[in-house]
Amino acid sequence: MSVRSEHTRSTARPVALKLLVAGGFGAGKTTLVGSVSEIKPLRTEELLTEAGRPVDDTSGVEGKRTTTVAMDFGRITLRDDLVLYLFGTPGQDRFWFLWDELARGTLGAVVLADTRRLADCFAAVDYFERRGIAFTLAVNCFEGADRYPEEDVRDALDLDPGVPVVMCDARERESVKDVLVSVVEHAIATGAAG
Numbered sequence: 001m002s003v004r005s006e007h008t009r010s011t012a013r014p015v016a017l018k019l020l021v022a023g024g025f026g027a028g029k030t031t032l033v034g035s036v037s038e039i040k041p042l043r044t045e046e047l048l049t050e051a052g053r054p055v056d057d058t059s060g061v062e063g064k065r066t067t068t069v070a071m072d073f074g075r076i077t078l079r080d081d082l083v084l085y086l087f088g089t090p091g092q093d094r095f096w097f098l099w100d101e102l103a104r105g106t107l108g109a110v111v112l113a114d115t116r117r118l119a120d121c122f123a124a125v126d127y128f129e130r131r132g133i134a135f136t137l138a139v140n141c142f143e144g145a146d147r148y149p150e151e152d153v154r155d156a157l158d159l160d161p162g163v164p165v166v167m168c169d170a171r172e173r174e175s176v177k178d179v180l181v182s183v184v185e186h187a188i189a190t191g192a193a194g
């Protein structure tokens with residue numbers, strides 16, 4: 001049996017970690033997973049319909065025509081020895097029953113926030129705080145949205161001082177990678193402390 005050279009470098013299997021991506025409807029979860037994923041993101045989207053309109057509040061995101069029904073799923077190799085699996089949580093309240101299932105075995109989470117609709121991520125922040133799941137608050141900086149200092153976002157969401165707040169562009173791979181590194185480091189630091 002021949003062993004190809006790239007396989008002799010590291011015999012250890014990479015560590016695979018699971019992260020959740022949460023945040024309000026239209027905050028950029030699907031975009032974020034798609035920006036970094038090495039595999040074609042698995043997503044299930046349905047056209048917004050009249051019937052869904054009362055629950056899928058599109059004010060502020062009028063250009064949005066689809067909504068993620070189940071979840072986004074992606075994978076990124078952060079380092080040779082570290083692979084992240086990303087699971088986007090469904091943004092709508094009517095899919096809350098899926099969250100506990102998704103949260104099982106998760107290392108940490110990204111909560112994506114749009115400062116024009118900051119209240120939309122309260123539920124996600126609350127969810128992870130209650131379950132003691134480490135998360136990074138990532139502000140997706142949409143052009144046209146006012147920029148706020150990190151401290152203002154922190155205060156508005158009443159975040160614990162230890163929660164990292166990072167500005168990002170969900171469309172940019174490097175920007176999203178920075179967010180993911182923040183979550184992993186925060187989760188490891190929190191786990192080590194606890």
Ligand SMILES: Nc1nc2c(ncn2[C@@H]2O[C@H](COP(=O)(O)OP(=O)(O)O)[C@@H](O)[C@H]2O)c(=O)[nH]1
Binds near residue numbers: 027032063142171
């Ligand atoms: N300008 C801008 N648009 C974005 C950004 N992230 C997402 N979008 C757009 O905002 C809309 C909602 O994003 P989507 O990823 O579907 O949000 P989700 O509901 O959280 O999955 C889409 O039309 C995206 O193309 C961003 O960083 N900047």
Ligand SMILES: [Mg+2]
Binds near residue numbers: 030067068
């Ligand atoms: Mg989506």
